[in-house]
Amino acid sequence: MFPADLWSIGELAEHAGVTVKTVRFYSDRGLLPEAARSAGGHRRYGPEALDQLRLIRSLRTLDLPVSEVGRILDREDALEDAIAGQLKELGSQLASLRWREAALQLIRDCTVEERPDRLRLIGAVSAPPSTAALARFWRGVLPARLPARLVSAILDEAVPQPPADPTPAQVLTFARLHALASEALRHTENCRSTARNHEGDLRPAVLYEGLGEAYALASANLRAQRPPHEDGALDCFVSAHARARGLRDTPDFRRQLSGVLAQTADPVMARYWQLTKELSASPSGPPEPNMGTAHYWLHTALDSQVARSAP
Structure with a gap:
């Protein structure tokens, strides 16, 4: 004879408002404690099982x-x-849904002529989008001798994260950026070939360490919307290039550096930074500075200084 507070599987199911099949399912997986078994082997459950x-x-x-x-x-x-x-x-699922929604709006609102190209671009990007192609692009572009800590720091700055709640325009911009980076092999070879012609005895770690400081100073000027000019940011920028080559920062070196930077300017990188800038654009204010906009600010400041000092 069982105590009055012990129930059969059917009684437990009735008390819980579920089916017998549900009770049996969880019981078979050891999730429901059995208080006893009848002589016929039937399960009996107590209040703790409920x-x-x-x-x-x-x-x-x-x-x-x-x-x-x-x-x-x-x-x-x-x-x-x-x-x-x-x-x-759930966060990943929501990000995927928001991306898909913006992508569908982009396709819906474009012209018939634009649709094939946009479908191709969007179709190449996962939802939610991955930045793996952008990271591979940068790992190919950066010097092979660069320390891992600097590579990691540069990737953090150079690889933009997709917006959490993108607009259709941002979806298109990121898709274009992804397409640009996906051609990394050809672009990487071009960048490395150009760089090798001008590197000589360049010490990459010294250069990129100094450039990081210079870009941070230039970014402060960009946030304050100051036009390119001679200041500590430019001095830090030139010093990084000079020290990396084992040279001194002189007026002659500045003239040479201005020419080298003009010769090594790469349209692929210019396009990369332009798309990155567009991706971070906000209706509430100017886009956040990035390494590309900081470099352009410094390069322009250097060119202006060299032009003024020319005989």
Whole structure:
């Protein structure tokens, strides 16, 4: 004879408002504690099984997998990890939906003539979009001897993240940037070939370390919307180039550097930075400075100084 507070599988299902099949499913997976078995081998459950079943249903309404539910029932601290994982997955799904929505709006609103090219561009980008192609492009462009820490720092600055809630225009801009970077092999060879012709005994780590400081100073000028001019940012920029070559910063070196920078200007990189600038554009203010806009500011300041000092 069983105590009055023990229920059959059907009675537990009735108390919980679920089907017998549901109770059996969770019981078979060891998620529901059995209080006893009848002489015929039928399961009997106590009130704790009802509490457990209600908890399981609550967790399942959060779309947690059964395997995760089992871990949470075994360990209380597993709930936080499970929630963090679900939030991360949902964030990725929402980002994908927002990207797809903006992409569909872009296709809907373009002309018939524009549609094939835009479909091609968008079709090459995953949803949510990945920056892997951009990172590969930069790893190919940067000098092979550059320390890993500098490569990582440059990638953080040079590879833009897709907007979390993109406009159709931003979707198109990122797709164009992705297409540009996806031709990395040809572009990389062009960039490296040009760079090798002017490197000589250049020390890449010294150069990029100094350029990072110069770009940070120039970015402050860009945020303040100051036009290119002679200041500490330009001195830091020229000094980085001079020290990397084992030379001194002199007026003659500045003239030579101005010429070298003009000769090594690459249209692919110019296009990359223009698209990156467009991607960060905001209706509420000017776009955030990047390495490209900082370089252009410094190069223009150098050219202006050299032009004024010319005999």
